[in-house]
Amino acid sequence: MKLKAPECVFSSAGFCPGCGHGLASRLVGETAEELNIVEKLVTVVDVACCSFNIDYWNFDTIMAAHGRDIPTAVGVKHVRPGCPVLAYMGDGAAYSIGMAETIHAALRNDPVTVIVINNSVFGMTGGQMAPTTLPGERTATSPKGKDPARYGTLSGVELLKGMDIAYLARAELVGVGGMAKAKRYIKKALEHQLNGDGFSLVELLSPCPTNLNLPPVKAKQFVHEEMTKYFPLGEFIDKGGDK
């Protein structure tokens, strides 16, 4: 990570202390600068916490309806194929209300880049259970812990593994190593788009101290020690790459 903040990121001050969004937001900015696409990039952000980025990024940005970021981004891409287009959303958008949109954009191999912030809960609404909530995890709608007999735990990345897309990876926004990998994956995803390879998706496991009811350091530990058991890290599809 550079010591100097990227010019295309104004702020991330609205996110809670210890939240992963500010880190992801900055990594997108750094990557855009390194790839020299700041003046071309169009971003589409989901509602709720993701939507703060519309005021933090110096990119032309659309705030989409919840879970419809990907089709919105695809609409932009078709009209302006010269613009890299990045959709930024949470796990609820990507794998719950927008599951159909995610799968079908991958099925069409639509040439957009998707960043999914997976924090295992619905954040802005106050920490309700999500498809990504871990078995036994207490949330506002699973106060006794998520019952795995009633609600499974969904890994969207595993679902996409069999699809003919350009790039698929998962990193954690924890530690220097995690951040370095997260940034490398975002960059590769955008490079695939610039090369015209098709759909790319990077999931970032992200701490949400506010809704996990944990101090920031413990929230990071939760991501690193618990979430990674259900959401393995790494690159899973890298079309034409060395993987």
Next chain:
Amino acid sequence: MAKELMKGNEALAEAAIRAGCRFYSGYPITPQTEILEYLSWRMDEVGGTFVQTESELAGINMLLGAAAAGARALTSSAGPGFSLNQEGISYLVAADLPAVIIDVMRIGTGLGDIAQGQGDYWQLTRGGGHGDYRTIVLAPASVQENCDMMETAFDLAEKYRHPVLIASDAAIGQMAEGVNLPELREHNIDSFDWAVRGCRHGDAPRKIQNTYYTRPDYVEYLRDKYAAMDSEQRWESYMADDADVVLVAYGISSRVAKEAVNEARAEGFRLGLIRPITLWPFPNRAFEECKNAKAYMTVEINILGQMADDVRLAVRDTRPVDFYGTFFGLPESDVIVEKAKAMLEKEGK
């Protein structure tokens, strides 16, 4: 130029192309599917984009992205699919985005059925999605009007930065008539500064979101916008000025109503017709010329007489307003004349 024989739905699709529309995203549903089928090959010919999406939700939100990027963007649906479109229509309104959405109306509630219907009137004219809005609604009554309205629809959408709806129906969509097609034109996606395209260094980034967040004058801006849209009232009057009873009908029903007017006039009964061309804004001004009217009757293909309330408002409840509604079948001209006579007799007593 010689006329071409075209199906209503195909005429809408071709007219969209000729109006500079180069983006369509949508999902199959009867009775609008010919629009989708036609554009699946026609967009290729003109270098546009056609996407068959996984649902109407994806279709309308993909359209939103295309509209935000500056394209003349179109989707179409019917019945249950048009209900799914409402999410995106509300967002288009909120973000000040122009687009055109076609509803080829079918009959009934829920799944309903695929026959022609006019049961979406309330959904079309009251802002069918969540929130506090209305949209201009154009109602074609012939295949030729399908052709003529498409460019008007895009022009109005861009004039007001607001989605425009086209209220067709299964009969107009499925019938074939001879049409004169408009000239082919191109639309420049850089026509509007607000369209996203990448932010040059030193410029303020473009933000497409609810204008509530970006306009300090939000409330006044919207009130002015809707007041301005009220000036777009369009209608056709057919022997309405001296009529004792005035029919009010749009779309396919208006053609039967016109036939009823001719039949009534042939036997000396002064029947007239006001055909709203904009369903919203409702053509209130059309009723000013009905100097002799004793009663009004809407002719609609629905059970509840959805347009009758708008007529009552237009005439300020000064005359009785009734409706003749059918379900599955088209209205019959002789029944219209009979009912209109009965209304007049009741008024005479």
